[in-house]
Amino acid sequence: MKKNYFLIIPLLISNLLLAQNIQDEIKKYYENLPFDMPVLNVPEFPQRDFLITDFGAVGDGFTLNTEAFNKAMIECSKNGGGRIVVPKGIWLTGPIEFRSNVNLYLERGAHIQFSKNFDHYPLVLTTYEGTEQYRCQSPISGRNLVNIAITGYGVIDGGGDAWRYVKKSKLTSQQWKELVASGGVVDSTGNNWWPSEQAMNGEKILKQLQKQKGKLTKEDYQKVRDYLRPVMVNFINCKNILLEGVTFQNSPAWNIHPLMSENIILKNVTVRNPWYSQNGDGIDVESCKNVIIYDCKFDVGDDAICMKSGKDEFGRKRGIPTENVIIADCIVYHDHGGFTIGSEMSGGVRNIKVTNCNFIGTDIGLRFKSTRGRGGVVENIYIDNIFMKDIPTDALSFNMYYGGQAPTEDLSIEEKLKSRKGYQVNEGTPQFRNIFLENIYCVGAKDAVVIQGLPEMKIKNIVLKNVKMKSQRGISIFDADDIKLINTEIYSSEPVIKIFQSKNILIDNFITDYNINTIMKLEGEETSDIKVKGNNANLILKKILFDNSVSKEALKIIN
Template sequence: MFKSSLFFLLILIINHSSAQSVWKLPEVIQPRFRETVYPITKYGAVPDGYRLNTRSIQAAIDECSSKGGGTVVVPAGLWLTGPLVLKSDVNLNLAAGATLLFTKDKTQYPLVKANWEGYPQMRNQSPLSAENAVNIAITGKGIIDGNGDAWRAVKKDKLTASQWKKLVASGGVVDDNDMWMPSESYAKGSHLKEPGRFSPDKNAAFYESVKDFLRPNLLVLTSCDKVLLEGVTFQNSPAWCLHPLMSSNITVRNVFVKNPWYAQNGDGIDLESCRNVLIENSVFDVGDDALCMKSGRDADGRKRAMPTKDVIIRGCTVYASHGGFVVGSEMSGGIWNVYVSDCTFVGSDIGLRFKTTRGRGGIVENIFIKNVFMKDIPGDAVLFDMYYMGRDPVPMAGEKRELPKVEKFPVDETTPQFRNIEISNVYVNGAQRAVFLRGLPEMAVKNISISNAVFQSKQGIEIQESSGIRFKNVQVYSDNTNPVVDIINGRDIRFDQFGYSNNANTLLRLSGGNTRNIGFQNTTYKNVTNKVAATLGATEAAVSFK
């Protein structure tokens, strides 16, 4: 039904400093299936939205796989089911008008050993999962609905007054922080530190007591090869929506991933320790990060030592999300060789979001991004932040946040790194801030190139603890021009053909005694009152204007 495809062999020649590097993204192999068809109705499935069809649908999947594979067909209708396990050589095909609705009855989801946010943990079984499967697909024009509202907590600030009143009246628990939770079991888990993590002091009774808190991801594919997701709508996930884990040769094409904007941990797709991936022509409208690259967390991720690498993302659209294209924060195994092009972000909190923190370790490098279009970004259009604190990127109304304490630590295996990243042809109509780069005193954000870009934003560019940064043919039209560019302890930073708002107050503010070797060239200075201001140990001698 689907032919193997060599589909993409791309050679990128990228200049970083004076070195020339050649990158080859390998083929992404798609699955192939026999023509045999297995309708779930043959196994007793009934589309009334009431009867539980778990056994019937699973029987169709099992027989299809055991007899050499083919297509398990879900016809039009409302098919209520418990969790299903996809098997090798099976294409689960949802016809137009078909909705695979996963039950809100949590007793149908047994506790299983799984993985959550980069750690091995106990979780409820995912509605859809596969492990060590080869040659699998979920295709068609139907809907897969995880019934996530039965699982998720909701913050009061994210609902209208009438919505909040209705939610509270439905049952559940409200804590002192105005967070609604679906049950006492969830509330108990929420007050414990990582209750799902394995430890000798936890037994089956303990995990059962916090079962509701251990929300599953909608689709988890663990150690699978040759995977196709095409055409289907994945929506209303209890936690992350699509989670390929330690898998390879993954194609995601023409899917729609949809979660409520307020959905806690409602990520779109999280590639974790995966390789050879294509995501194209898909739409994400979710409650957390949309297109997210991960590779395990802290010591667990470094021990796994499986980077996410050789990934192609193109032609995707992101609406509500915490980040459009995102790296981290669980990136301890590394993220390498990712190519992103021709994507549109509308209303995403952050456009291009790179996040990590001390303790992660891991190297993120050789990320190539071009032709990205953004509109109405509430936060930063481009962000690199090594002080990630695990909170929503845009503060809620009235929320106060303190800046992190700046300290220098020794560099060791726990020190994360962002380096060698090229961003070009980025156009932003509306953002709070154009660019924000924040490294650590002991580990700068290094070798970032931004070229051929136009930012319309309230604030301009802020750079902290970064080196080897290049801006070429970048225009920043910001409301706040005092300053347009703010550099704190930045080194070796160049602006070539830099444009900014007319009648700007201060073009550049320098701070910190480690600021040095800042240069502007091919730039007009007649439209600014002050070219440079130096404070807190920096001097004007650190910058040159040509």
Template sequence: MKKILTLSACILSVCTAQLKAQQTAKYSWSNLPKAAVPVFKTDTFNIVKYGAVADGITLNTKSINAAITACSAQGGGVVLIPQGLWITGPIVLKSNVNLYVSRAALVQFTADKSQYPLVEGNYEGHASVRNQSPVSGTDLVNVAITGGGIMDGNGTGIWRAIGKDRLTDAEWKQLVASGGVVSENGKSWYPSEAYAKGNTIKDVSLIQAGKSLSDYAEYKDFYRPNMVVLTGCKKVLLSGTTFQNSANWCLHTLMCQDVTLTDVHVRNPWNAQNGDAIDVESCKNVLIENSTFDAGDDGLCIKSGRDEEGRKRGIPTENVLLRNNIVYRAHGGFVIGSEMSGGARNIFVTDCTFIGTDIGLRFKTVRGRGGLVEDIYIKNIAMRNIIGEAILFDMYYMTKGGSTLGIKNIPEPTEATPQFKNFYVSNVVCDGAERAILVRGLPEMSIKNIYLENMVLKANTGVQLIEANNISLKNITLETKDTKPLIYVESSTNINLSGIKYTSAEQLISIAGERSANVTLSNTNTANSKNKPDFTSGADAKMLTIK
């Protein structure tokens, strides 16, 4: 009777846990996050009626903003930018306004930097001094940029610095001849002396107590603006428009709710400094679909503030759906981090393609960030010509991640210790990468609960799992050149490798570290490995079970 009661209690406990998990899982693939879409009146306000001239000479800042102000004041509607070349300074959006950029209209933001006053903004998770963004809006409701036209941020040769190694000889000579300043070592070009001076001062853009904006004026050119910045807005729509050549990040939504991007195009040069396509930061209810991003930095990027400042804000990015998107040449195709101190959760990514990106799926953080990233669901991803890792989880972003083998004094986790857990990734095909998979956690905070399933990964090297816990690789085909070992496990526990397919390997698996444990290899043909598993740095054969 006692055994029966014990068994019943266990069953009840498992069922309760499963029910609790179902109740706490807010979304699933059958119940995806949704974003409310703004609705506008049909009243149309043509910028020409407010004095705008498409002659490529006239500065239309006042005319465009006057049309926007009038539209909003009269209850909203459509502000029409017709076909033509429209030179303008910063555009400030207002509530209930749909800024419609007509097909073949080119909105060219002026190269005259005096038109962009210094403002208090936010960049890379910190309150920062910036030049006013070409397009901005704060605390708005019902706002949109639509239409098939082009908005050009004029970043190349005006705002951004660039390294000599990122240009051809002819391009470098032409750039130097245009003006600007070449660094003392001759390896970098800066658009002005003010930029060069700002580049030498640490944290020069951070807003300091007791200082006014005028105190930063001598470094003005260094504070490159993000092209489109929407802060604290509700019901945002970007549709059909091309945003290109941004001075810094291209699209930045900050603390917004109900954000929709559809059929959006971002075109930044591959060498555009900090040329992220879109950064969704501390936002809730987001849909990005059917869009194409060609970026100089990260492509589709999720953020939520940086370090203590981000933790104090405490606003995660949550309830996000990304589908049917293409990313070219970016540093990462889909990215979370590294500024993720406010956390991220309930993120769904499906049916996306990454071509020529540095990394495919990129999840990055570092000690000091803090923040919890959890409940990330990804499926149906195609990649080609990935320069680094096809899939990367890394807690050593911008730092040197040395081996932790033999470490005796593991730090205690604090609020500044980041966490990655509960990632579900399936149906991934990658044709060409340096490494198939890298998972690299911290000794005080391993990366947990990562489920990778149904993949074909062609890469130079295979899989590395370092400081990881409860990692599952199921039905993974690895076609690699370097196979000694094909799979490397270091200081990791509860590793389940099932259905690993490969043609041949010098060594299928290697386990290192006395803190490794419970590694299981099943449904895998070990006969294609020329050498038996090896165990180093305190690892032993008891850590591996082969079924």
């Protein structure tokens, strides 16, 4: 190894200016913030560069550089920190284990390519999808660290196409033919490709072992290692994290996963996964606090920007909410949900601000999801200036039946009532409340708004103000309490507003196509206290359809 493996470089002024620019950008997002949140400080690093080539790394795309990266990490941290500089080239490597006070800096043209050899990723105890379990080691990981960053201009590729299973229905016939010819196995249905038989049978084997033994050991998980896809970037219990400028792509499972960490900044990051990538989330912020995500782009295979806090009893016992998060000036292309809370939110989610974002072609625009057994409280969510286009399903979705049978609008009133069974309220009952949405626009969606609470725990205090959407179907409100639609404009098929077993609903200055026959439909004996206000109130009153179970007294016109 060369003796000049670190250099004191004359970049102090420019680096300080860069940090100051980010600091100034961050401050503007605190203007009129509706909750208290400390102003985040940008992590600072000593002005030392550790060149990855000085540790024996070769950027030819063939040489395995795992040892070089990890030696550089150790040496940089041991000497007080600085930048590990990755020059242009393709740098093949196994897992990189981060250290405190290290900024992994990718120059223009730099491409870190993670190995597709599963043997390079040993099993580690971690958290995935909200529960503690063994998974293969993440390509980039760190635990109990301070002041860490990944910055620059390059690309980090997780080699996820070697790990993920693929559904035939999501590929063209030629793509499917080429995938099958590349190796791996196809399941007995002929509809799913897996990288190996071990991966294909992993879930079934784990369930059988759990049934036989109860708690599983590391040795049990080792039998199905190919199935245990890692998240690509996993920082656990870390403080002061900066991700800036870099492209993260092709992750085995989730792309970026900060867990139980605080003071996190994402700026100008691009996150990519194939649209067909199973569990190919963009970023999952789990049980973290004080987070700013801005000026980022996402185009992924599952939820793009997602807030989580653990699953079921495990998440409730951990009891660490995700709180104090600002998301601004982001663009989301394909995904399952542009901005999502849940479904693993058992530790709670609160104090979230989402502003000035574009969602283009996302399966769902704004997505809130949970189910019985999760528990947890989601509250104090503020969303404004969201611009959506070509949403295949719901522009705005609240679904408390995630993974279960919900009394949807597609069912008859009899079928809805039959599927709507109340349960005892307990620690596993999720609660969503105090959510405020303003200046929300959507051109093209199947459903404009779906609010679907539980009979035993209605979704409460949702305010939609200055909302304008064009969709196939309009607004559906199921099992909700205290919903306000203020200056809302919806163009859809009739009826535009459907209310089922809900109460305390205010519709103030609602605008639609008044030439249709039915503007509003009311169903369910619990539906009550529906107030209509504004210049068009009397016109709406003439175009309301009451189910036999709903009293005419349930609706009031307010002058």
